[in-house]
Amino acid sequence: MSLPRIGVVIVTMGMRPRELAALLASVRAQDVPAARVVLVGNATPLTGIPTDATKLPLKENLGCPGGRNVGLTALLDSGEVDVVVELDDDGLLIADDVFRRIRDLFAADSRLGVIGFRVADEHGHTERRWVPRLRAGDPMRRGLVTASLGGGHAFSVPMLRQIGLWPAEFFFGHEESDLAWRALDGGWKILYEPELVLQHPRTSPARHAVHYRFTARNRVWLARRRLPIALVPVYLGVWVLLSMIRMRSLGGLRAWWGGFVEGVRKPCGPRGPMGWGTVWRMTRLGRPPVL
CATH class of the missing domain: 3.90.550.10 (Spore Coat Polysaccharide Biosynthesis Protein SpsA; Chain A)
Structure with a gap:
């Protein structure tokens, strides 16, 4: 071979x-x-x-x-x-x-x-x-x-x-x-x-002017594209909470929420959610797909 x-x-x-x-x-x-x-x-x-x-x-x-x-x-x-x-x-x-x-x-x-x-x-x-x-x-x-x-x-x-x-x-x-x-x-x-x-x-990833906007938008798109429907609100809820705790800039906050709304409203590409077997596999590897 x-x-x-x-x-x-x-x-x-x-x-x-x-x-x-x-x-x-x-x-x-x-x-x-x-x-x-x-x-x-x-x-x-x-x-x-x-x-x-x-x-x-x-x-x-x-x-x-x-x-x-x-x-x-x-x-x-x-x-x-x-x-x-x-x-x-x-x-x-x-x-x-x-x-x-x-x-x-x-x-x-x-x-x-x-x-x-x-x-x-x-x-x-x-x-x-x-x-x-x-x-x-x-x-x-x-x-x-x-x-x-x-x-x-x-x-x-x-x-x-x-x-x-x-x-x-x-x-x-x-x-x-x-x-x-x-x-x-x-x-x-x-x-x-x-x-x-x-x-x-x-x-720092925040050196990019679009960091906050794209971070929020793409998290929403990721959830919409790849997660079983039951996990979408869990994943987004966790990351909204973590992002708000970590946020240190009013401008960043506005950009983040603008990106989040964009992620909800705009097309995200084809949906192909992972199976529940993959969810379990990721959990056993130490990172369930809600974190």
């Missing part, structure tokens, strides 16, 4: 040229080379970037999930890869054996759908919100989880062909949950592997 072939997708808006150059160098330095690397330019022409990667410049900003879908589609259509690694353009692979480890993990388990990396800053610190489980005190605890971070992860191509790509309409925020819930409902495993590290600067 042949070993899985690795493809890479990186989406950039051209605003971090130094970080992007370092990331591309760290991809080239891997001891198992990628079969193909695709660089997607979200509303940027990608001129002046020295790279052997396939460049796909886009005239408009499709958002993070929409831009990634362009790269994923190119790799899936090529038939050249079995696993896709997606990396933030301001991330960095600090070890040269990341692709080899990924290849071997997927080769060992045909039902492995997603591998999530540990994200750490330049000092090796991993923030609690970067650990994809409720009990996030130990970022080095490996195991099966119900989610993965968007900044650094690997996908099985057979899984993507079965469950579909990112929800492009989300544009920014909670697209990881939508894809992860579909993967779990399709019978795939999500593994958090802390030995696979993506170095990433410590930032």
Whole structure:
């Protein structure tokens, strides 16, 4: 049996040229080379970037999930890869054996759908919100989880062909949950592997002007799309309460409630609720889909 072939997708808006150059160098330095690397330019022409990667410049900003879908589609259509690694353009692979480890993990388990990396800053610190489980005190605890971070992860191509790509309409925020819930409902495993590290600067998601609006809107869309109808009010009630407790800005509060109303009123894409067996599986993994 042949070993899985690795493809890479990186989406950039051209605003971090130094970080992007370092990331591309760290991809080239891997001891198992990628079969193909695709660089997607979200509303940027990608001129002046020295790279052997396939460049796909886009005239408009499709958002993070929409831009990634362009790269994923190119790799899936090529038939050249079995696993896709997606990396933030301001991330960095600090070890040269990341692709080899990924290849071997997927080769060992045909039902492995997603591998999530540990994200750490330049000092090796991993923030609690970067650990994809409720009990996030130990970022080095490996195991099966119900989610993965968007900044650094690997996908099985057979899984993507079965469950579909990112929800492009989300544009920014909670697209990881939508894809992860579909993967779990399709019978795939999500593994958090802390030995696979993506170095990433410590930032706040609230740095994006649309953070509060899209966070609220996309939570409503996620519930409407993926939860059994009985769990929709439970999930939204929990997150309304938590969001109001955490809110520290009047402007953020207005944006959040504007996004919530938008999520209720506007179309959210096709509905495909998870089965109750998946709800139970997520609960046994430590995170029922109401938190």
